[in-house]
Amino acid sequence: MKTVFMVAEKPSLAQSISEILSDRRLHSRKGFNGACSVHEWSGIFQHSPARYKMTSVCGHVLTTDFPGKYNNWDIVDPAELYTCPIEKKEATAKLRMPYFLSQEARGCDYLVLWLDCDKEGENICFEVMGSVASSMNRPANKSEQTVFRAKFSAITDKDIKAAMQEQALVEPNENESRSVDARQELDLRIGCSFTRFQTKFFQNKYGNLDSTLISYGPCQTPTLGFCVERHDAIKSFKPEAYWVMQVTAGLKNDKSIRLDWERGRIFDREVAQLFLNMVKEHNKAKVVSVISKEKCKPRPQALNTVELMKVASSALGIGPSTAMAIAERLYIQGYISYPRTETTSYSENFDLKGALQLQSSHHDWGSTVREILSEGINRPKKGHDAGDHPPITPMRMAERHMFDHDPWRIYEYITKHFIGSLMRDCAYLSTVVTFSIGSETFSITAHALLDAGFTKIMDWLAMDPDEKVPDLVAGDDVLITEARLAERETVPPDYLTEAQVIGLMEKHGIGTDASIPVHINNICQRNYCAVASGRRLIPTNLGVVLVHGYQKIDSDLVLPTMRSAVEQQLNLIAAGKAEFDSVLRHTLQIFAAKFQYFVSNIGGMDNLFEVSFSPLSDSGKPLSRCGKCRRYMKLVETKPQRLYCPACDDTYTLPQNGMIREYQENKCPLDEFQLLVYSGGTRGKSFVFCPYCFNFPPFPGMVKGGGCNGCLHPTCQYGRDQLGVSQCMECQPGILVLDPASGPKWKIGCNRCDVILYLFEKASKVTVKTSTCTECGSQNIGVEYREGKSKLRDGALTESGCIFCSVTLAPLVTKVRATYENTRGRGRGRGGPRGRGRGTRGRG
DNA sequence: GCAAGGTC
Numbered sequence: 001m002k003t004v005f006m007v008a009e010k011p012s013l014a015q016s017i018s019e020i021l022s023d024r025r026l027h028s029r030k031g032f033n034g035a036c037s038v039h040e041w042s043g044i045f046q047h048s049p050a051r052y053k054m055t056s057v058c059g060h061v062l063t064t065d066f067p068g069k070y071n072n073w074d075i076v077d078p079a080e081l082y083t084c085p086i087e088k089k090e091a092t093a094k095l096r097m098p099y100f101l102s103q104e105a106r107g108c109d110y111l112v113l114w115l116d117c118d119k120e121g122e123n124i125c126f127e128v129m130g131s132v133a134s135s136m137n138r139p140a141n142k143s144e145q146t147v148f149r150a151k152f153s154a155i156t157d158k159d160i161k162a163a164m165q166e167q168a169l170v171e172p173n174e175n176e177s178r179s180v181d182a183r184q185e186l187d188l189r190i191g192c193s194f195t196r197f198q199t200k201f202f203q204n205k206y207g208n209l210d211s212t213l214i215s216y217g218p219c220q221t222p223t224l225g226f227c228v229e230r231h232d233a234i235k236s237f238k239p240e241a242y243w244v245m246q247v248t249a250g251l252k253n254d255k256s257i258r259l260d261w262e263r264g265r266i267f268d269r270e271v272a273q274l275f276l277n278m279v280k281e282h283n284k285a286k287v288v289s290v291i292s293k294e295k296c297k298p299r300p301q302a303l304n305t306v307e308l309m310k311v312a313s314s315a316l317g318i319g320p321s322t323a324m325a326i327a328e329r330l331y332i333q334g335y336i337s338y339p340r341t342e343t344t345s346y347s348e349n350f351d352l353k354g355a356l357q358l359q360s361s362h363h364d365w366g367s368t369v370r371e372i373l374s375e376g377i378n379r380p381k382k383g384h385d386a387g388d389h390p391p392i393t394p395m396r397m398a399e400r401h402m403f404d405h406d407p408w409r410i411y412e413y414i415t416k417h418f419i420g421s422l423m424r425d426c427a428y429l430s431t432v433v434t435f436s437i438g439s440e441t442f443s444i445t446a447h448a449l450l451d452a453g454f455t456k457i458m459d460w461l462a463m464d465p466d467e468k469v470p471d472l473v474a475g476d477d478v479l480i481t482e483a484r485l486a487e488r489e490t491v492p493p494d495y496l497t498e499a500q501v502i503g504l505m506e507k508h509g510i511g512t513d514a515s516i517p518v519h520i521n522n523i524c525q526r527n528y529c530a531v532a533s534g535r536r537l538i539p540t541n542l543g544v545v546l547v548h549g550y551q552k553i554d555s556d557l558v559l560p561t562m563r564s565a566v567e568q569q570l571n572l573i574a575a576g577k578a579e580f581d582s583v584l585r586h587t588l589q590i591f592a593a594k595f596q597y598f599v600s601n602i603g604g605m606d607n608l609f610e611v612s613f614s615p616l617s618d619s620g621k622p623l624s625r626c627g628k629c630r631r632y633m634k635l636v637e638t639k640p641q642r643l644y645c646p647a648c649d650d651t652y653t654l655p656q657n658g659m660i661r662e663y664q665e666n667k668c669p670l671d672e673f674q675l676l677v678y679s680g681g682t683r684g685k686s687f688v689f690c691p692y693c694f695n696f697p698p699f700p701g702m703v704k705g706g707g708c709n710g711c712l713h714p715t716c717q718y719g720r721d722q723l724g725v726s727q728c729m730e731c732q733p734g735i736l737v738l739d740p741a742s743g744p745k746w747k748i749g750c751n752r753c754d755v756i757l758y759l760f761e762k763a764s765k766v767t768v769k770t771s772t773c774t775e776c777g778s779q780n781i782g783v784e785y786r787e788g789k790s791k792l793r794d795g796a797l798t799e800s801g802c803i804f805c806s807v808t809l810a811p812l813v814t815k816v817r818a819t820y821e822n823t824r825g826r827g828r829g830r831g832g833p834r835g836r837g838r839g840t841r842g843r844g
Numbered sequence: 845g846c847a848a849g850g851t852c
Binding site: 010091120121183186640 | 845846847848849851852
């Protein structure tokens, strides 16, 4: 019997599709990577009995990257990134997806690809094919088609079964897949080249940038551009005076009404005065017409991701990435449907009634739901069907107490939106009374609620039911009690809200429903924008200077149209109208030239930086001596912390996220740089290091970023050979090395992994002896205590021996794993005042 | 240490 191997884009879809195709008679098991399940059943394929086996990937199997040697920022010129080779690597190493697929596909005869029906999905088809090609059976007849692409537009029985019909199965579309390869390559080369160049250029010049990375990207940069554009509009705004005419009239019942002038506002005082004078010639206003019209506020369309993110931000004060993380969890727990969808239309066979019935006993909205069920569902409005996933709807009922605050509010919104979309529109009577005073026209408008409709459940949209329409008919006169001019001033626009930024991204095709929150997060975390009250995005100095710099050098770099222009080129590949190679070569050529131009004109951006930031030479505090000039170098504490020698104008990278201090006056015997101590907190790793060797490893075989505990110097008293104790018990290549600067809380730490031994607390001296333990071969350790501090047997002040085998020493040793303190900056008393927006935190 | 795109 033949076996058909089938692959979907995510585990949940593999399950749904399997259930449909097997008529719910299937056997399921978890795959070895813990993420994907495998579903098996028997059926018919191409008119013969067959075994079916279905599993999924988790998004992309592979990712595009540079070969390892191009990832050294100090050696590789970013310009090389336009021509150097690129390679595909496993997207998520721990899932071992290619291996998983090849194992499961072993011995199968046919492959049916059920990846999402978009270009990314098409690309993943080829990643899957590449993974299983060598392990599947080869057909006896070489010309027989064994790889099929299923095309589906909804996860419904009807659609899925139709897609599986023999005549519906097609071949995967290589052109579409190649267009994604091209996109990946362009994004990688362009993004990384600009990011590396500007990061290195500005970080080596300014001390107070407070950003580890000054990134550029075809999506994140235009997104920042929107925020800065609004910032500029606010800063350059010039208020303008204007005048409005305010006419008040008295009714018979002594009530007075304010009439709205048809001309709205006038920007010329004299002209406004002229109109006022004309009006003042009259003491009555005549009712010209009274027109009532039934109007409606439409019920919402079915909910998609972008709309959910906008509402979460603007109405609930929950940022898009937090909102999506919450939605993701609600989905996994089965409370809502798949939350990443562009579709705003329920499919024909969507069980609206069933989904509604689930909510009929709800404490808060059960009674409304029961009313709808008894009156009948109002068929929702047709929205856009992107053919990806159904709209976001509740799948299970949940009460308020079952969730935390924010998850509840997201669930509540999704559910109320769903219910609202099945109710009637909100209907109201809009009455306009038009008046004439001489040649000028005025009016009043009043609304009277006829049917609350969906605003009964989406009550934040409800209308005021109490607006009274004055009892007037055409021909009536009302007495003018006052007519005057009011002087006003135009006001600047406000900063963009997150919801508006999402709207702009959507409009310009920047990012996708899944990546929009990531881009917004990026520009906040990189310190280009801060989230202010009302979730408005206010660009920081750094953000403003960057965008102005791009505008000065090459405004294309920040234009929102750039992304869509490139995508148009890519679509030519997808449509088979252009060659992959020629489009890629052409586009890369353009950007390589833009990059060169940017590099040679970076001075233009630098001029702006100079105004806002202080040079490295003015930053930091003196710490330790330079081995080249013997003068003091400064510790620059803003991220990334580094050492700067003002005399040599050299910068040295330091270990991050921890304290750096001098190690007395000790120097490295190789380069005379003063030695330093890194400490990652009380329970963290610590080691002695030479700032020069840390950046430029002195011996072959040493890696960059290491301390003296990994140094191969044969005789240096701080090196591995003198202070090493034994092999690490937990990692193969690691060596346990004494940290000579750690007293009185003495530590021996592995120079590779997180193993730490605490020993002989409060001892005055701990040394590594030249002799070794006869039992285990470890170096012996010597310890000395001061009078009264001894922990040794009988209060002895000195002893030496093996810390693992000696019955007196071993009990004074504790093994732990280093923990990392979750801090920015160090200690207290620093870092307070410059609060930074963190994007995903805080609620409006 | 970098992009953007999938997804857990």
